[in-house]
Amino acid sequence: MAIYIYNTLTRKKEPFETLQPNQVRMYVCGPTVYDKAHVGHAMSVLVFDIIRRYLEYRGYEVRHVMNYTDVDDKIIQRANLEGVDSMELAERYMQEFARHLQELNVRPATVYPRATQEIDQIIAMVQGLVEKGYAYEVDGDVYFAVEKDDDYGRLSGRQLEDMQSGFRINVDERKRSPMDFALWKASKPGEPAWDSPWGPGRPGWHIECSAMNLHHLGEQIDIHGGGNDLIFPHHENEIAQTESLTGKPFARYWVHNGMLQLSGEKMSKSLGNLVTIEEFLSEHSADVLRMLVLNSSYRSPLKFNEETIGHAERALERLRSAMRPAQVGADGEMPAALQQQMEATRQGFVEAMDDDFNTAGALGHLFDLVRAINQARDEGAGPQALETAQKLLRELTDVLGLRLDEEARGGxxxxxxxxxxxxxxxxxxxxxxxxxxxxxxxxxxxxxxxxxxxxxxxxxxxx
RNA sequence: GGCGACGUGGCCAAGUGGUAAGGCAGGGGUCUGCAAAACCCCGAUCACGGGUUCGAAUCCCGUCGUCGCCUCCA
Structure with a gap:
């Protein structure tokens, strides 16, 4: 049985085939570290952690890269506001994010590259694009010429003409096309800068991901992920840059998670309607957030409010109820019904997860097992029988990244x-x-x- | 205005051609001194209107609504 993954590029579920047998190269866009991360960032991280765990469960070796954007306009702006060095500011939030990843029980990525540590690769890539005629320099800036790229707009399903008619684009007279985007930005005085063939400057946002992919995963990768707000322009531009340079298809599967919604709107820094990861974890366990994510499709918008959090909390409690020990003195054998349910659960779980990581469906199967275990306990099944089934439940919840063992809070x-x-x-x-x-x-x-x-x-x- | 996603019981949410998983909440019951937990039983014809089909929540068209992207954003 093959795993099917929904590919944004083709807008279809496709059977998962890796470039190399049993090896997955997966790149996930990480945060720009200029402020505290919110639960929306956590959702994305959790989604790809679950995908990664499942792929590993199915026998793949996953090379997982997540970047940190540690140089950008917002970081510089924020640093100026606080009167600190921009690198220092980025470092601070990066460390905080790394801590959150741990708290959220996210398996560590293979590599966590940072834009500022990949400058050489970035410059080389920009240079390559200029040489091939896909990019041009103006006053120390370097732009990608979208009109040189025949299939620009393929990922987001937009036509260049449609975009150009958009009134929201500020027309920069120096650009050949209004949709051209910066690969390299000349630095203004006081801004962080690196030497380049075009003078002192810093990388544009999109190029860093292309360069890091090339550097850490190669010209072609299996999965490229991120929030669906990155489809355009970020991922569209990544494709344009990378494929223009290498002439090869970049990522095989483009995977995007839906947005977390607070009071019916996307949670975001610009809207100011956010709950930071720190705030959330001070009141709830990491499993609660994970449960919230698991309970719906990763591609759909996720409703986040007191009510849905409460649901997740109680659903978790129910899952844990199955882990309680057998009744005192019980020594019954494994009931046939439980044995049967174990097989059905394992099979159902895999079938659901194979279908584009249908975690909500998979959870349904786990709850069937929960009921069967509790039933068996009520009917006097002994510790041995119960523990066999509990071991399976633990195995499968572990694939989802849940930690059922409640920490003894009182010690x-x-x-x-x-x-x-x-x-x-x-x-x-x-x-x-x-x-x-x-x-x-x-x-x-x-x-x-x-x-x-x-x-x-x-x-x-x-x- | 353009592109895309979605609309399933009180809430959350699976299910994409053969009469609708699961969780939460609610009602009834078993158990209990009472309670809690667990267990058992009970609820929807799938936004609306057309169409295709022997048959549609599931395919097509239209309407309404919600959300995302089109500028930085997980």
Whole structure:
């Protein structure tokens, strides 16, 4: 069975075939580090982390590159505003982002290139494009001539003529076509600058990704990803630059995630309607955000609000319910129904994920397994049977990047004391001192400990 | 104005030709001293209007609505 991936370039789901057997070269556009990252950035990162994990699960070796744009107008502007060095500012936010990646349980990329560390490659590429006649220099700027590129607009499905009629383009008289974009920008005094054949300057935005791809992955790659707001002009321009230079098809599959929406609008810095990753993680676990992402198609807009966050939180709780141990003293064998469900779940999970990473469908299958496990527990299945099924659940949730094992929030030191309280309370209950028993239960709940009175005694867990 | 995506039960959301997964919320029940959890049962004909087909949520056309891109943006 093949994996099918929706390709923005062809607007179809296509069977996934790699350039080299069992090896995937994947490039994902990372953030411009000029401010705190928001949950929309996290969504994109999570989407591609899930894709990567699944490809690895299916036996591929993934070479995963994510860049940091650490030089650009906004960084310079922001640095001037704060009165700090622009490199310093970029460094600060880059480190913060790296920390978030860890907190979000994202598998580390193979390489994290930065624009400022790829200047030589960028200059070489611009030079190559000038030599081939695809780019031209004006006053220390270098522009890509879109009219030289026959199939410009292919990714975003736009015609050059349509774009030129757009009234939003500021016409720069020095450009041959209004749609020409900068490969290299001459620096103004006080701006970060690198020497180049065209004088001191810095790279344009689009060229860095092309150069990094060439440098770290080669002329042709399997997957190129990013948010769908990057389709035009960023990815369109990347294709133009890279293919004009190499003469070969650049990325095989263009994969784009939908936008996170806050109150019906795309979350973005310019709109100011954002929740930073830091803010989110101070109130919720990373799994909650991941669950939110998993519960819908990665290509669709994702509704982000208190209600959907709450749903994700409770869905996670349900998933975790299956991980609870067998009843005290139970020793039943593996029920046939559970055995059957395990097979159905594994198969259903793979089928769903093979279909353009249908995580919501895959989750549905996991919940079927959750029900079967809980059913088995209720019916007295023993630890061995239960653990076999739980192992599968853990294996599959791990592919999605969820961490079902709840961290013991109170720490292990607290456990003996909780045990003691439970013991005392059991005495109280035997003496039918309900008011006191309930008080202990309520107070422990306030401290984050949930007591559950079962048939064979009381169990407790961290909330 | 151009390009693209989408509109499925109260909410979130799978499903792209054969009469609609799953989660959350809600109602009823089992269990419980009560509760919680878990388990069992209950709910939609798929924005609207046409068309194609033996048959459509699923294909085509139109209408309405929402969102994204067209300038930096994950």
């Amino acid at each position: 292990d030191e607290a456990a003996p004391f909780v045990d003691l309280l439970v013991e005392v309370r059991t005495e109280l209950r035997q003496q039918k001192l309900w008011a006191l028993s309930d008080l202990i239960r309520d107070r422990l709940l306030e401290l984050g400990v949930v007591l559950e009175d079962g048939k064979d005694g009381t169990t407790w867990r961290w909330k």
